[in-house]
Amino acid sequence: MNAPFVSPIQDLLDDLHARLIEQRAGEVATYIPELGKADPEWFGLAVATLDGTVYEAGDSRVPFTIQSVSKPFVYALALQDRGLPDVLKQVGVEPTGDAFNAVRLEPYTGRPYNPMVNSGAIVTSTLVGGDTFEERRERILTGLSAFAGRELAVDRKVMDSEAATGDRNRALAYLMHGAGTLTCDVEESLRLYFEQCAALVTTSDLAVMTATLAGGGINPLTGETVVSVEAAANALTVMATCGTYDYAGEWLVRAGLPAKSGVSGGLIAALPSQLGLGLFSPRLDSRGNSVRGVAACEELSQRFGLHLMRPAERSGPVFHRTLRGDTAHSSRVRAHDERTALARLGGAIRVYVLRGDLAFSSAEAVVRTISEDTGSVRWVVLDLKRAGRVASVAETLMEGLAAKLKERGITTVVVDTEKGVTVPSAVISETRDAALEWCEDALLESAGASRMTVPLAEQDLLRSLDPFLVTALEAYLEPREYAPGERLLEDVAALCFIISGGLARQIMVGTPPRPVRETSMGPGTAVGRLALIDDAEHTHRIVAECPTSCLVLTTRELARLERDSPRLADALRWSIANAIAARLRRTDAENHALIH
Ligand code: DON
Secondary structure (H helix, E strand, O other): OOOOOOOHHHHHHHHHHHHHOOOOOOEEOOOOHHHHHOOOOOOEEEEEEOOOOEEEEEOOOOOEEOHHHHHHHHHHHHHHHHOHHHHHHHOOOOOOOOOOOOOOOOOOOOOOOOOOOHHHHHHHHHHOOOOOHHHHHHHHHHHHHHHHOOOOOEOHHHHHHHHHHOHHHHHHHHHHHHHOOOOOOHHHHHHHHHHHHOEEEOHHHHHHHHHHHHOOOEOOOOOOEOOOHHHHHHHHHHHHHHOOHHHHHHHHHHOOOOEEEOOOOEEEEEEOOOEEEEEEOOEEOOOOOEHHHHHHHHHHHHHOOOOOOOOOOOOOOOEEEEEEOOOOOOOOEOOHHHHHHHHHHHHHEEEEEEOEEEOHHHHHHHHHHHHOOOOOOOEEEEEOOOEEEEOHHHHHHHHHHHHHHHHOOOEEEEEOOOOOOOOOOOEEEOOHHHHHHHHHHHHHHHOOOOOOEOOHHHOHHHOOOOHHHHHHHHOOOEEEEEOOOOEOOOOOEEEEEEEEOOEEEEEEEOOOOEEEEEEEEOOOOEEOOOOOOOOOOOOEEEEEOOOEEEEEEEHHHHHHHHHHOHHHHHHHHHHHHHHHHHHHHHHHHHHHHHHO
């Protein structure tokens, strides 16, 4: 039994966790006394994709109070329930450049600057749907739970601790009430806000909640539409401009992601349409952001190429087509035994034809899909011919995949000509056909099913012929040996049986014309005017690829055979007709497999 497949993304997270856990700068927040009880060593990381995969490392399941990280989610709920125009009347969207708890309101209107600072968040809590305090309380908790995809509880101790000590927030609330911006009862508004801050989440929850915003309001785990696309987009926008307070500008330059931090050490960051990140570690820097969280987020953004202002991945399905080696074959012409073996065993070869740009999300999907289905697979072909840009994170993930597959005895072949991707653990091939042929050869060899030598009587064309006719035919054949690269003279060879070795059909392209390998033929198959080679001799040629032994029926001997043994000539022509019909049937079946 193989150990479970560990994704290269998981490895990257584990590595990041192991390195950043050494950072011990910063202080745990104590202004809410209960928060001071946090273990400063806690460190969790989580990445949630929009199709609901969550990668986690460290203390990703330790519960902690969400604090200010709740603000963008409650803002999204308020937008959902009231609409942007109404919400804007009471809370602005301008960055302050001040700390989260600054006592500063817009001159004249008394409106808080934005919903990410405490003043704005206190008003925002009162704007969610509901006519009474209880209804709003319920709306906030069920709304946050819907973002997380599970029912969240509230840490009463932390809530009471904040209620007992939150004089600054109380001052802000009274100020706004006096200015007419906060229209609800002051103490009730504060209770709403303190309770929202005390909702218990894990780092994994934070990643899922953020992926819900990144996915336009749809929870990737439950599929529930939590808020509208517009509400989610506006919440992300305010996170980008105001989410990290007086660090917002530098943050956006460095990490390039809308983000929000909280005093308990939580941090979220979103890449719209792609993923949500959750981070948690209680030691905070002087601005109140988690030291390890900020470092991890910046590094993840760089390593995964997540910066929002980079050219985006073109979206769309990453798999153009998936093929199996038992139904789709290379163009190599193989004899009966090898074909039968491939039909039986070829499922061990998988071909993934990828398209679109390959960056974090698409490469993650590729790695995950392939790693989920490795049971009977021995060869994986990744065809990048149709892919667009390949970001370095995609190379890293493909290399991680190839290295892990190698450990399980699975060979990866990457089809790439012009992109020059670097995947050291993979074999690089120029065309999908060549890659498939290489895998087929390897499979046949490992199964002991490759035919090195095929005597005349077992040749494909002659299998159904009476043995005495095969013996009679032998008298008309001449043995020929070809050295690698030597060209066959098709004009004299009406029919050429490959006994051992192999031939390639080359087509001449460009000026001056140079030969390009089009297809190849192995022992047991035949070429020549009479068989499957047409007479367009100026556009292609047949050359030996390795030392090759053939039995050749020359044009002169064919004439003699037709004159002296009409019955044999007739039988031979029927065999050829049957072989061509069989090959057409196989081609049809393969086309069918490609189309459907
Ligand atoms: O308002 C407060 O003090 C807390 N309940 C939340 C503050 C917070 O998390 C600010 N974060 N950067």
